[in-house]
Amino acid sequence: MENKNIIKVKNLVKKFKDFTAVNNISFHVKEGEIFAFLGPNGAGKTTTIKTLTTLLHPTSGEIKVNNYSPVNQQDEVRHSFGIVFQDPSLDDELTAYENMEFHGVFYNIKKEIREKRIKELLKFVELWDRKSEQVKTFSGGMKRRLEIARGLLHHPKILFLDEPTLGLDPQTRNHMWQYVLKLAKDEKMTVFFTTHYLEEAEKVADRIAIIDHGKIVKVGSSKELKKSTKSKSLEEAFLKITGHEIRDEKASSIEGLRTRRKIWGGRR
Amino acid sequence: MNSIIYIMWLRQLKRYWRSKARMIGTLGQPILFLVALGFGLGAVFQQAGQGSYIEFLAPGIVAMSILFTAMFNGIEVIWDRQFGFLKETLAAPVSRTKIMIGRTLGGATVAFLQGVLVLIISLFLGFHITNFIDVPIALIFMFLIALLFTALGTAIASLLKDMNAFPLIINFIIMPLFFLSGALFPVNNAPNFLKIIIRINPLSYGVDGVRGALTTSSFGLLLDFLVMISCIIVVNLIGSYFFSKIEV
Secondary structure, eight states: OTTOEEEEEEEEEEEETTEEEEEEEEEEEETTOEEEEEOOTTSSHHHHHHHHTTSSOOSEEEEEETTBOTTTOHHHHHHHEEEEOSSOOOOTTSBHHHHHHHHHHHTTOOHHHHHHHHHHHHHHTTOGGGTTSBGGGSOHHHHHHHHHHHHHTTOOSEEEEESTTTTOOHHHHHHHHHHHHHHHHHHTOEEEEEESOHHHHHHHOSEEEEEETTEEEEEEOHHHHHHHTTOSSHHHHHHHHHSSOTTSHHHHHHHHHHHHHHHHHTTO | OHHHHHHHHHHHHHHHHHOHHHHHHHHHHHHHHHHHHHHHTHHHHHHTTOOOHHHHHHHHHHHHHHHHHHHHHTHHHHHHHHTSHHHHHHTSSSOHHHHHHHHHHHHHHHHHHHHHHHHHHHHHTTOOOSOGGGHHHHHHHHHHHHHHHHHHHHHHHHHOOOTTHHHHHHHHHHHHHHHTTTSSSOGGGSOHHHHHHHHHOHHHHHHHHHHHHHSOOSSOHHHHHHHHHHHHHHHHHHHHHHHHTOOO
């Protein structure tokens, strides 16, 4: 079982009308691995996660998640993963506890285990004191912490984290990764996360896929990436591999295109 | 499996209960209609030998308040999309049919409760219930109206991404549904072309069911019931289909 690939992607393409968000990518993730998608905004990271998690249908290509197809075997795939989205996905009108409970019921966790874990997780993200308050009274960072706690509630086989630490302070960020990595080890959970923080990818991930303009440019451990480009730091390696820094103008112009597509796309 | 439907239902009720402004706000329009039309047109109605207008009107306004609340419930799908909660439900290993059923039942319960409130208010404005044994039948018809139009509102919302378009489209649909349903005037005296339109409007059967249970029916309660049930089944199937096709 050592080298079993829990995620397999072959020639995945996702187009939105005339815009190609993900352009023919192939990669695999081994069971129990911590795998990072590293790239600037608009590189196609979120779109890839959405196709892996059944939320978007790929335009073409083959995907297997836990040996099931996210296109034809959606329920099996959905049982296999947990996800923390990049954008908020909480019900603001419900309390923190109710949001957790809702998730627990949706993932069919028995009542006793559910109550125990909710308490444990809310304490861990330091929201236990405010469990009975409506989420709309929370700050951005608190909402983020609640989402992470919720994503971990059902102890999934694969955990998808889309920019999980965006907007968190360094302390909470470290704290969160400690917990996730411990859980990954204890439960043999695979973690697939996207980030545009180089330090985060370097520190946490076993392997990193560098994605840029909808294409995977290179895959390897942080060490391998640095070695193959004869770089001292991952930052330097990234620069050599993609030809630009992670937050430069090119990326933001693509981001601008995406935003425009989002704004006008729905009205055509 | 039923726990999914239950928690979706419970969520709708909690949201309704916590938003008192919405609860009271939606009572404004029915009260206005009852007072303005009930008392304003009441004298004319009586002179024409039709009896008390408020007795005739109240069941129609109860149906109206249910129709409006039920249809606008659909906007919660768009809210959930906008605020991201839809992703949470759609990424879960739960069939979308169950999500849709829970959502529809929850929304329908909210609309139904709103209808009950209007019915109670109408009692203070001069509406009489002569036979309380008939009240359960009226309540059943009220719930059927709520179910049908919550499902319709949800189906329409599943097709839309634009929050601003939803109220426009819904208003475009509910106004003719309401005015051409016999809620405001007796069907039997209407000209023939209007009678035909009223006959093909599903709300007419809901209004007639509520009115028939409390006062007198023009179509017969059995026909009302069968038409409502058939419409509910068809609209729910269509709605589930659209809802299952949502991508986020």
